[in-house]
Amino acid sequence: MLDGITLGQYIPGESIVHRLDPRTKIIISLLLIILLFLVDSYVGYLLVGLGIMGIIALSGMPFRFVLRGLRPLRIILILTFVLHLFMNEGRELARLGPLVMTYEGLHRAILMTARLSLLVLATSLLTLTTSPIRLTDGLESLLNPFKRFGMPAHELAMMMTIALRFIPTLFEETEKIMKAQKARGADFESGKLTERAKNLVPLLVPLFVSAFRRADELAIAMEARCYRGGEGRTKLRQLEMESTDYWSLTIVCVVSLVLAVLF
Amino acid sequence: MTGEFAIVVKNLSYTYKANTPLASSALHDINLEISKGQFVAIIGQTGSGKSTFVQHLNGLIPTSAGHIWIDGEDIGAKGFNLKNLRHKVGLVFQYPEHQVFEETVFADIAFGPKNQGYTGAELERKVRTAMELVKLDFARFKDRSPLELSGGQLRRVAIAGVLAMEPSIMILDEPTAGLDPETRDEILEQIGRLHEQTGITVLLVSHSMEDVARLADLVVVFNQGTVALKGSPRELFQHEAELTAIGLGVPEVVRVMLGLKDKGIAVDTRILSIQEAADEIIQRWRKDA
Numbered sequence: 001m002l003d004g005i006t007l008g009q010y011i012p013g014e015s016i017v018h019r020l021d022p023r024t025k026i027i028i029s030l031l032l033i034i035l036l037f038l039v040d041s042y043v044g045y046l047l048v049g050l051g052i053m054g055i056i057a058l059s060g061m062p063f064r065f066v067l068r069g070l071r072p073l074r075i076i077l078i079l080t081f082v083l084h085l086f087m088n089e090g091r092e093l094a095r096l097g098p099l100v101m102t103y104e105g106l107h108r109a110i111l112m113t114a115r116l117s118l119l120v121l122a123t124s125l126l127t128l129t130t131s132p133i134r135l136t137d138g139l140e141s142l143l144n145p146f147k148r149f150g151m152p153a154h155e156l157a158m159m160m161t162i163a164l165r166f167i168p169t170l171f172e173e174t175e176k177i178m179k180a181q182k183a184r185g186a187d188f189e190s191g192k193l194t195e196r197a198k199n200l201v202p203l204l205v206p207l208f209v210s211a212f213r214r215a216d217e218l219a220i221a222m223e224a225r226c227y228r229g230g231e232g233r234t235k236l237r238q239l240e241m242e243s244t245d246y247w248s249l250t251i252v253c254v255v256s257l258v259l260a261v262l263f
Numbered sequence: 264m265t266g267e268f269a270i271v272v273k274n275l276s277y278t279y280k281a282n283t284p285l286a287s288s289a290l291h292d293i294n295l296e297i298s299k300g301q302f303v304a305i306i307g308q309t310g311s312g313k314s315t316f317v318q319h320l321n322g323l324i325p326t327s328a329g330h331i332w333i334d335g336e337d338i339g340a341k342g343f344n345l346k347n348l349r350h351k352v353g354l355v356f357q358y359p360e361h362q363v364f365e366e367t368v369f370a371d372i373a374f375g376p377k378n379q380g381y382t383g384a385e386l387e388r389k390v391r392t393a394m395e396l397v398k399l400d401f402a403r404f405k406d407r408s409p410l411e412l413s414g415g416q417l418r419r420v421a422i423a424g425v426l427a428m429e430p431s432i433m434i435l436d437e438p439t440a441g442l443d444p445e446t447r448d449e450i451l452e453q454i455g456r457l458h459e460q461t462g463i464t465v466l467l468v469s470h471s472m473e474d475v476a477r478l479a480d481l482v483v484v485f486n487q488g489t490v491a492l493k494g495s496p497r498e499l500f501q502h503e504a505e506l507t508a509i510g511l512g513v514p515e516v517v518r519v520m521l522g523l524k525d526k527g528i529a530v531d532t533r534i535l536s537i538q539e540a541a542d543e544i545i546q547r548w549r550k551d552a
Contacts, residue, residue, distance in 0.1 A: 011284050011285070061284070062283075062284065064282075065283050065284060068283075176356070176361075177361065177362055179318065179323045179356070180354075180356045180359065180361075180362040181362060181374075182323060182349065183321060183323060183349055183353070183354040183356070183425070184349075184362075184374055184375040184378065184424060184425065184428065185346065185349055185350065185374075185375050185378030185379055185428065186374075186378060187346075187378070201364065202362075202364045202374065205364035206361055206362050206363065206364050209361075209364075210361055
């Protein structure tokens with residue numbers, strides 16, 4: 001059930017996308033996200049989608065694997081689609097009892113679903129090709145200028161890495177506890193909604209307990225290694241922008257600008 | 264398949280995350296027969312596939328390649344009732360205390376039998392029996408919060424939680440991991456007594472030869488997803504070189520006897536305990552003298 005989650009996972013590789021400076025990739029992801037909110041037409045989404053597909057191809061990752069990242073979100077995607085389909089006013093397309101399906105609704109539904117799916121793909125591409133350590137380094141270095149205004153850049157970056165790092169761990173833990181309770185006859189798959197919610201108690205209680213225990217252990221382990229925050233901390237690997245970084249940034253910037261203006 | 268076997272496994276293979284870049288083969292062509300009432304130890308290094316294997320036996324991991332028969336029934340067959348299977352095959356996971364969630368010990372142990380549909384006096388009887396089997400005093404512990412218990416006690420609560428379902432096959436995945444030596448010996452001893460008292464089939468997963476030598480009738484050695492060796496502990500420990508190559512080794516006392524034999528002293532090396540070894544050496548000594 002939880003096997004298909006690609007969000008937050010890192011798949012090591014040697015492709016050009018993997019080798020890009022993390023700062024470049026973060027900025028590109030941000031540009032793509034902004035672009036996805038600016039673009040508002042079928043052609044626009046199609047082109048952005050093609051662009052993202054191009055990046056996936058460059059990264060050497062199998063398409064089907066990346067697309068699987070959408071699977072856990074299918075309920076949200078379907079809900080988005082259905083809500084937009086029925087909740088928009090306009091010319092009637094079909095009628096389902098009191099619910100009216102409109103042409104305008106269908107239009108918005110397709111656009112919104114496309115936007116959401118592409119957002120997930122663009123962001124999961126970032127974490128799929130960037131190791132958590134490089135991701136934090138990149139974030140920290142991008143946030144550095146804001147330190148002057150009292151922004152705890154290092155701490156924020158650290159928190160984000162830890163959160164990202166623990167997504168798969170928590171999923172594994174969930175799966176393990178689920179199996180253990182299933183072995184004791186627990187049922188997570190059938191029953192009415194209220195019953196199902198109640199059946200989650202044997203899963204959630206141990207999960208929270210273990211999450212807190214893990215957090216405690218991690219804090220102690222960090223202190224034991226004399227971790228004391230960002231001040232005066234040096235890095236083993238310094239980030240360096242290379243010509244490919246500048247090139248890819250330029251290309252994405254120009255293309256985004258054009259797309260945002262035209263579509 | 265014949266009825267005398269509790270578990271029959273044929274050509275079982277399994278790959279984790281199949282069809283993704285992270286695919287890794289965990290089991291490869293496992294064949295195994297386990298008789299009813301046998302005490303079986305499953306031994307292997309970390310990552311040898313033993314946990315994956317036992318999770319197949321109660322259907323938590325569906326059989327993707329190969330077949331498993333439990334009490335003569337193919338559990339991979341269409342329409343097979345997995346819920347009944349899980350009542351029959353009790354599985355205690357590694358660090359089982361992490362699954363405890365209720366406010367009292369009683370409620371947590373009752374979770375399994377309650378899911379089976381038991382209530383009232385019958386439920387209480389099952390919980391009481393399970394607690395007695397793991398040596399937890401019913402009156403003293405039933406109303407306590409699991410959070411107040413020690414690691415060893417909590418582990419016993421978790422084992423009792425599976426025992427209370429009265430399975431006919433009991434699987435314990437590294438039940439002594441992370442416990443101090445004294446508690447470890449206690450738990451192992453209790454598992455041994457449990458096997459004697461109830462006569463159920465027991466599968467004990469472990470990576471320590473010392474743990475299982477005294478208890479098991481049959482030892483199955485897993486290595487890199489295959490069954491490398493199997494046999495009674497006495498037979499198995501004769502394969503010291505292979506076991507060492509796998510990274511498992513034999514109990515110290517067996518090593519001593521094998522060493523003596525190497526030095527030309529004709530002792531019988533098929534011993535399991537220090538007592539047996541001492542007797543054998545004294546006997547040898549008397550004969551030679």
